[in-house]
Structure formats: structure tokens, C-alpha cells
Amino acid sequence: MLAFLSLVSCCVLLVTVGGWAAYSFINGKVNRIDLGLSDGGSSGVGVANYLLVGTDSRAGTGGEYGDVEGQRSDTTILAHLDKDGTTTMISFPRDMYVTIPEYTDTNGKRHASTKDKFNAAISSGGPPLLVRTIESLTGMQVDHYISMDLQGFKKITDAIG
The missing domain is CATH 3.30.420.590 (Nucleotidyltransferase; domain 5)
Structure with a gap:
């Protein structure tokens, strides 16, 4: 039982790290520019x-x-x-x-x-x-x-x- 839980934990860790790495890689390919417009607020919660x-x-x-x-x-x-x-x-x-x-x-x-x-x-x-x-x-x-x-x-x- 302990071996099974260890295997599941390792799989969860690998999927999490792999997902984070993929997100970071793709997000790093997006060019961003600062328009200097934001006053810190947003249009509203969920909007x-x-x-x-x-x-x-x-x-x-x-x-x-x-x-x-x-x-x-x-x-x-x-x-x-x-x-x-x-x-x-x-x-x-x-x-x-x-x-x-x-x-x-x-x-x-x-x-x-x-x-x-x-x-x-x-x-x-x-x-x-x-x-x-x-x-x-x-x-x-x-x-x-x-x-x-x-x-x-x-x-x-x-x-x-």
C-alpha cells in the first residue's frame, strides 16, 4: 500500500511540475509591452x-x-x-x-x-x-x-x- 501511495505521489508531482514547465515555456513566448495606463484597478470582480x-x-x-x-x-x-x-x-x-x-x-x-x-x-x-x-x-x-x-x-x- 505504501509503495502504491508513493507511486501516485510521484505521478502527481511529475504532472504538476510538467504542467508548470509547459505553462512557463508557452507564457515566456508571449511578447508583452507596458502601456503605462493601469491605475491599479480593474473593471470589476470577474469582469x-x-x-x-x-x-x-x-x-x-x-x-x-x-x-x-x-x-x-x-x-x-x-x-x-x-x-x-x-x-x-x-x-x-x-x-x-x-x-x-x-x-x-x-x-x-x-x-x-x-x-x-x-x-x-x-x-x-x-x-x-x-x-x-x-x-x-x-x-x-x-x-x-x-x-x-x-x-x-x-x-x-x-x-x-
């Missing part, structure tokens, strides 16, 4: 808002898709996951005319809020300005930002076939 963005960024492709500077948000979807298990998503048209909040660019120059196409937010101020624009449009806090560029889209389509 999360995800901003899903598909950009036309060509960074790191060596000109494979042409030489276009910067990035524009071709697809922007806000997904609200509620504590009751429902998910609500809204897509924002890239050419929608919106108020883009004031921001300071990477050179330290301050820009006043302006009316422009929705697409101009990420093009002008990167992901942080896009998130702030979404938050000002919806009144909802964005908890997570997920982005895919052209290279990522190509890898997914190639994997699917």
Missing part, C-alpha cells in the same frame, strides 16, 4: 475588457510587405467578458471620426485633443493612445491589450494552411 487590435505594422519584416512607416489599426474590437460568462464584442471602424485625447509623443511634444479618424490614434500615439481613445469613447477601462501585425497574421494563416 475583463480586452482590446483586440490587428495592425498593418511591417516592423521586422525586412520590407517583405512593402516599406510603410508606423502602424495603423485595421481591425479594433473591444471584448467585454462578464462574470456571468457572457461575452459582448464591439468593432470600431477605422475611418470613424472621433475625438482623440491629448497626449505627449515620444519626443516629449504635447498634442491637444483633436477630431480625426479612429485609425489616427495608434498611428500618432501608439497603443497607449489607442487605448485611451477607446476608454474615452466607451467609458470602459481596457484591462488587456492584444495586438497582431502582418507577420503574425501570416504565421497563423500558414499554420492553418
Whole structure:
């Protein structure tokens, strides 16, 4: 009986360590950027808002898709996951005319809020300005930002076939 319990304990330990190692490996492959937006709060207990963005960024492709500077948000979807298990998503048209909040660019120059196409937010101020624009449009806090560029889209389509 003691040998059986020892064997079960070893199996549980191996499965636990193996699961943790697999999770750590996969989690380490995710590129993360700090948008510097979080005030420490969240949308609520059991609630999360995800901003899903598909950009036309060509960074790191060596000109494979042409030489276009910067990035524009071709697809922007806000997904609200509620504590009751429902998910609500809204897509924002890239050419929608919106108020883009004031921001300071990477050179330290301050820009006043302006009316422009929705697409101009990420093009002008990167992901942080896009998130702030979404938050000002919806009144909802964005908890997570997920982005895919052209290279990522190509890898997914190639994997699917």
C-alpha cells in the first residue's frame, strides 16, 4: 500500500511540475509591452475588457510587405467578458471620426485633443493612445491589450494552411 501511495505521489508531482514547465515555456513566448495606463484597478470582480487590435505594422519584416512607416489599426474590437460568462464584442471602424485625447509623443511634444479618424490614434500615439481613445469613447477601462501585425497574421494563416 505504501509503495502504491508513493507511486501516485510521484505521478502527481511529475504532472504538476510538467504542467508548470509547459505553462512557463508557452507564457515566456508571449511578447508583452507596458502601456503605462493601469491605475491599479480593474473593471470589476470577474469582469475583463480586452482590446483586440490587428495592425498593418511591417516592423521586422525586412520590407517583405512593402516599406510603410508606423502602424495603423485595421481591425479594433473591444471584448467585454462578464462574470456571468457572457461575452459582448464591439468593432470600431477605422475611418470613424472621433475625438482623440491629448497626449505627449515620444519626443516629449504635447498634442491637444483633436477630431480625426479612429485609425489616427495608434498611428500618432501608439497603443497607449489607442487605448485611451477607446476608454474615452466607451467609458470602459481596457484591462488587456492584444495586438497582431502582418507577420503574425501570416504565421497563423500558414499554420492553418
